[in-house]
Amino acid sequence: MIKRAIAAAFLLLCAPPFAAPQVAARDIYFDVPYVATPPAVVAAMLKLVKAGPNDVVYDLGSGDGRIVIAAARDFKVKKGMGIDLDPDLVTLAGKNAKAAGVADRVSFTRGDIFKMDFKEATILTLYLLPDVNVTLRPRILDLAPGTRVVSHAFNMGDWVPDGADNVDMRRVYMWIVPAKVQGVWTANVNNVPYRLELTQHYQNADGKVKVGAKETSFEMGIVKSDEFTFTAAGPLTFEGKVAGNTMTGILTAGGKRTPLTLTREAS
Numbered sequence: 001m002i003k004r005a006i007a008a009a010f011l012l013l014c015a016p017p018f019a020a021p022q023v024a025a026r027d028i029y030f031d032v033p034y035v036a037t038p039p040a041v042v043a044a045m046l047k048l049v050k051a052g053p054n055d056v057v058y059d060l061g062s063g064d065g066r067i068v069i070a071a072a073r074d075f076k077v078k079k080g081m082g083i084d085l086d087p088d089l090v091t092l093a094g095k096n097a098k099a100a101g102v103a104d105r106v107s108f109t110r111g112d113i114f115k116m117d118f119k120e121a122t123i124l125t126l127y128l129l130p131d132v133n134v135t136l137r138p139r140i141l142d143l144a145p146g147t148r149v150v151s152h153a154f155n156m157g158d159w160v161p162d163g164a165d166n167v168d169m170r171r172v173y174m175w176i177v178p179a180k181v182q183g184v185w186t187a188n189v190n191n192v193p194y195r196l197e198l199t200q201h202y203q204n205a206d207g208k209v210k211v212g213a214k215e216t217s218f219e220m221g222i223v224k225s226d227e228f229t230f231t232a233a234g235p236l237t238f239e240g241k242v243a244g245n246t247m248t249g250i251l252t253a254g255g256k257r258t259p260l261t262l263t264r265e266a267s
C-alpha cells in the first residue's frame with residue numbers, strides 16, 4: 001500500500017495535476033497506480049509514433065482506454081488492444097470504446113502486462129513507471145524491428161530515445177525497436193572472405209570489419225529498424241538490411257561496391 005502511494009505521488013509529481021477518474025480497485029497489487037493521460041498528451045504520443053491505418057496499437061496498463069480509443073477514432077489504426085489488471089477499468093474502457101464508435105476495432109482485456117503477449121503490436125504505448133519500463137525493456141527489444149514505442153513521462157533507462165516531444169509541460173519519448181545485429185557475420189565473395197564482428201548497444205553497434213586479411217575497427221554503426229549502416233576508415237561504408245541471421249547489403253571500399261549476403265555465426 002505504501003509503495004503504491006509513493007508511486008502515485010511520483011506519477012503526479014512528474015506531471016502537472018489533472019483530473020483522474022476514481023475507479024475503486026479491489027484487493028489487487030498494481031505495479032502502477034491509475035492516473036490518466038490528458039487528451040492533448042494522448043494525441044501528441046500517437047502523432048510522435050505516426051500512428052496510422054496499418055498499425056496495431058497496444059496500451060500496457062490501459063486505464064479507461066483513452067489511448068487505444070483515440071488511436072482508432074482519430075488515427076484510424078486497424079486494431080487496438082488495451083491490457084489492464086483492474087477489472088473495473090477494463091469494463092469502463094469497453095463502454096468508452098462503444099460510446100466512441102470504435103468497439104469493432106478495439107478491445108480490452110484483463111491481464112498482467114508482465115505475463116500477457118503483446119508481440120503483435122506495431123505501436124506500444126506506455127504510461128507506467130521508470131522501473132516498470134526498464135523491467136519490460138528486454139521484451140520490448142524482442143519485438144519485431146521497427147515497432148514504435150511511446151512513453152508518457154518516463155524513459156527506458158540507458159536506451160536513448162529516438163524522438164521526444166513536450167506538450168502541456170509533459171514529456172513524451174519515442175523509441176524504434178532496432179534489429180539485433182550483435183555477433184559475428186561472415187560471407188565469401190569470389191574467394192574473398194568478409195567478416196563483421198559487432199557489439200550492439202540498442203541503436204548503435206561498434207566492431208571490426210575484415211575484408212580478406214585487412215581488418216578495420218569502427219564505432220557508431222547505426223541500427224534503425226531493420227537497417228544497419230556503418231562507416232570505417234578507408235573510407236569503407238556498409239548499408240544493409242537484417243532479417244534474422246541474414247544481413248544483405250552493399251559494402252563500398254575505394255569506390256568499389258560489393259553486394260554481400262552475410263550469415264550470423266551461431267554464438
Ligand SMILES: C[S@@+](CC[C@H](N)C(=O)[O-])C[C@H]1O[C@@H](n2cnc3c(N)ncnc32)[C@H](O)[C@@H]1O
Nearest residue numbers: 031032035036037061062063084085112113127
Ligand atoms: C498510469 S495508468 C495509465 C492509464 C492509461 N494508459 C493512460 O495513459 O491514460 C497505469 C495503469 O496500469 C494499470 N496496471 C498497473 N499494474 C499493472 C499490471 N501489472 N498489469 C496490467 N495493468 C497494470 C493500472 O491499473 C493503471 O490503469
